[in-house]
Amino acid sequence: MTRPLTLLESRKKDLGLDLSEEDLRRLYTTMVRTRKMDDKLVLLQRQGRIGFYLACTGQEATHVGAAFALEQDDWVFAHYRDQGIPLLKGIEMERMVHQCFGNVRDNTKGRQMPVHYSFKEINFVSISSPLAVQIIQAAGTAYAMKVKGRKDVVLTSFGDGSSSEGDFHSGMNFAAVRKAPCIFLLENNQYAISVPLDHQTASDGFAVKAEGYGMPGVQVDGNDVLAMYQAVKEAVDRARRGEGPTLIEAVSFRMAAHSTSDDPSRYVPEEEYAEWKAKDPILRFEKYLLKQGVIDEDFIQSTAKAAEGEVDAAVKAAEAEQWHPEADTLFDDVYAELPPHLLEQRERMRRDVEENGMPGGHH
Numbered sequence: 001m002t003r004p005l006t007l008l009e010s011r012k013k014d015l016g017l018d019l020s021e022e023d024l025r026r027l028y029t030t031m032v033r034t035r036k037m038d039d040k041l042v043l044l045q046r047q048g049r050i051g052f053y054l055a056c057t058g059q060e061a062t063h064v065g066a067a068f069a070l071e072q073d074d075w076v077f078a079h080y081r082d083q084g085i086p087l088l089k090g091i092e093m094e095r096m097v098h099q100c101f102g103n104v105r106d107n108t109k110g111r112q113m114p115v116h117y118s119f120k121e122i123n124f125v126s127i128s129s130p131l132a133v134q135i136i137q138a139a140g141t142a143y144a145m146k147v148k149g150r151k152d153v154v155l156t157s158f159g160d161g162s163s164s165e166g167d168f169h170s171g172m173n174f175a176a177v178r179k180a181p182c183i184f185l186l187e188n189n190q191y192a193i194s195v196p197l198d199h200q201t202a203s204d205g206f207a208v209k210a211e212g213y214g215m216p217g218v219q220v221d222g223n224d225v226l227a228m229y230q231a232v233k234e235a236v237d238r239a240r241r242g243e244g245p246t247l248i249e250a251v252s253f254r255m256a257a258h259s260t261s262d263d264p265s266r267y268v269p270e271e272e273y274a275e276w277k278a279k280d281p282i283l284r285f286e287k288y289l290l291k292q293g294v295i296d297e298d299f300i301q302s303t304a305k306a307a308e309g310e311v312d313a314a315v316k317a318a319e320a321e322q323w324h325p326e327a328d329t330l331f332d333d334v335y336a337e338l339p340p341h342l343l344e345q346r347e348r349m350r351r352d353v354e355e356n357g358m359p360g361g362h363h
Contacts, residue, residue, distance in 0.1 A: 065228030161192025
């Protein structure tokens with residue numbers, strides 16, 4: 001594998017990036033907030049207070065840096081390991097925690113698994129569990145933007161395992177042929193659940209696959225938030241100029257289990273964890289910012305404390321809410337007017353709930 005694009009070892013004045021010191025602090029703060037939220041919600045799952053969780057530990061730079069290159073109105077079709085994107089784009093952490101609890105303030109009304117966010121106001125399209133479906137959705141949306149003459153671009157993210165799905169081929173091929181303004185962000189975290197990279201592809205990485213579809217392919221150090229920003233910014237600018245899609249391979253590592261249902265100790269060697277822990281994206285960026293005089297130790301401590309307080313307050317608010325959305329919401333958001341057979345089913349359900357209560361025994 002060739003050496004991925006890396007910038008953190010360079011001096012800031014040599015980077016040629018259009019980022020202010022305030023921008024750099026915002027990137028760092030968002031990564032810390034994401035890590036602290038993950039740590040807390042994994043703990044809640046272990047305590048039985050939520051049912052399931054997917055952490056992005058070790059991959060914060062990959063998606064936070066990428067999202068920083070987007071305009072607020074651009075579209076995102078993410079996978080389930082990009083929780084830093086809504087935080088970066090202004091979604092309150094409390095709303096994300098409500099979704100993980102599936103309570104009455106969950107904007108998806110308890111219909112989605114935890115971490116499967118959807119936020120219409122920032123064009124963050126509902127996350128799906130099946131691999132790669134968001135790739136073809138993103139390609140189609142990007143083409144729609146082109147047809148309508150809009151300058152919006154679309155970013156879709158997915159793991160290395162998704163490259164083995166047919167939707168990866170279909171989406172890449174369609175976007176390239178139509179010159180759709182789509183950025184394909186492949187987050188290569190070395191494992192698709194328990195399947196290692198060398199069982200996933202025989203090619204030298206994934207960026208090289210772009211050549212077969214007729215688009216540029218770039219391999220980036222996914223633990224370098226500045227390199228991620230630069231690579232995606234170049235792809236976004238290219239897409240906005242009407243020059244079509246780009247495939248970006250972000251080389252990173254999943255420093256947590258695939259999900260709280262997984263035990264990575266059964267398939268990830270301890271020495272591999274140790275190797276990648278030394279490349280922790282937050283610690284790397286923190287050292288860089290300290291060296292450049294952008295932050296100091298007080299800023300580091302206050303940022304961590306504020307993030308911990310933010311997630312603690314969000315959890316407290318979520319646990320204070322009624323757990324189950326009202327049963328009637330099962331029938332909302334599909335039909336403008338419910339057809340007769342669903343009206344009948346709703347009445348039967350209401351009687352059943354009145355007689356027996358909601359399942360699970362929650363208030």
